[in-house]
Amino acid sequence: xxxxxxxxxxxxxxxxxxTTEFVNxxxxxxxxxxxxxxxxxxxxxxLQALLDAAKGSELKVAAENCYFEDxxxxxxxxxxxxxxxxxxxxxxxxxxxxxxxxxxxxxxINKKAKAIFANNMLPIICxxxxxxxxxxxxxxxxxxxxxxxxxxxxxxxxxxxxxIAYEPIWAIGTGxxxxxxxxxxxxxxxxxxxxxxxxxTTADKVRIQYGGSxxxxxxxxxxxxxxxxxxxxxxASLVPESFLELVKFNx
Ligand code: PEP
Numbered sequence: 001x002x003x004x005x006x007x008x009x010x011x012x013x014x015x016x017x018x019t020t021e022f023v024n025x026x027x028x029x030x031x032x033x034x035x036x037x038x039x040x041x042x043x044x045x046x047l048q049a050l051l052d053a054a055k056g057s058e059l060k061v062a063a064e065n066c067y068f069e070d071x072x073x074x075x076x077x078x079x080x081x082x083x084x085x086x087x088x089x090x091x092x093x094x095x096x097x098x099x100x101x102x103x104x105x106x107x108x109i110n111k112k113a114k115a116i117f118a119n120n121m122l123p124i125i126c127x128x129x130x131x132x133x134x135x136x137x138x139x140x141x142x143x144x145x146x147x148x149x150x151x152x153x154x155x156x157x158x159x160x161x162x163x164i165a166y167e168p169i170w171a172i173g174t175g176x177x178x179x180x181x182x183x184x185x186x187x188x189x190x191x192x193x194x195x196x197x198x199x200x201t202t203a204d205k206v207r208i209q210y211g212g213s214x215x216x217x218x219x220x221x222x223x224x225x226x227x228x229x230x231x232x233x234x235x236a237s238l239v240p241e242s243f244l245e246l247v248k249f250n251x
Contacts, residue, residue, distance in 0.1 A: 002207050004223060005163060005230035006247045007039035007062055007124060008237025009092060016049035023053035025240035030058040031247055038247040041092050044078045051087050062090035065098060068111035084119035091116045094126040096169045106149035113150055117158050124163040125150045131170035143186060144193040156198045160205035164190055165232040171212025173234055180221045183210040187227035216245035223249050
C-alpha cells in the first residue's frame with residue numbers, strides 16, 4: 001500500500017558533469033515510480049544538471065537542504081521557492097551531519113518542513129540517535145521527540161505525504177548497519193508516534209526509510225520489514241550499478 005522510496009544522498013561528492021553521467025547511466029533501467037520511487041539527493045550546485053538529465057525519466061530529485069525563508073538577505077542559503085520553481089520534488093532536512101556540523105535545531109527543521117510544503121515539495125525528515133544514546137536506552141524517546149518537534153503545526157494530510165528517515169548516527173558512513181530488527185523496532189516507534197500525534201490512517205500512510213550503511217547486500221532484508229518503506233543511502237548511491245541494485249531490490 002505504501003510505495004517504497006529509495007533515495008540516494010550524495011552529500012558533497014559529485015560535480016555537474018559527473019551528475020549527468022550518473023543519470024545517463026541509470027535512467028533507462030529504473031523501476032516504474034508506481035512500484036519503487038527512485039530519488040537522488042544532490043548538492044545545490046548539481047541540481048540543474050540532475051533535473052536536466054532526469055527529465056522524462058522515472059528519477060525524482062531531492063535537494064539536500066534548504067532555508068525556511070523564500071527570499072531575502074540570507075547570504076549563501078538556498079531558497080525553497082527557487083528549488084520548487086526548478087522542479088525539485090523532495091528536500092532532505094535534519095540530516096545528522098547538518099544537525100552536528102551546522103547546528104540545525106528541531107525548530108529550524110520544523111520551519112523548513114513548513115516552507116517545503118508551502119512550496120509544493122515534500123520533506124524527507126531525518127532523525128537518529130548517537131551510540132551513547134542507544135547504549136543508555138534513550139533511542140525511542142529521542143527519535144520520537146525529534147519527529148514530534150519536526151511535525152509541529154503540520155496537517156494530517158501533509159504528514160501522510162512526507163517521508164521520515166530513521167538514521168542511527170553510529171551507522172552512517174561507518175559500514176555498521178543496524179540489524180533489520182533494530183531498524184524495524186525504531187521505525188515502528190516512529191509510526192506509533194505519528195499515530196499518537198495524528199491518527200492511525202495518517203500513520204499507515206507516512207513512509208519511513210531506514211538509513212545507515214544500506215547497500216545491495218542488505219537492502220532486501222531491511223525492506224522486508226513491516227515498518228520500513230525505503231532507504232536513505234549515502235555511499236552506495238554514488239555508483240550507478242549499486243544504485244540500480246538498490247532500487248530494484250524487489251525485482
Ligand atoms: C546518509 O548519507 O544518510 C547515509 C545513511 O550514509 P551511508 O549510507 O553511507 O551510511
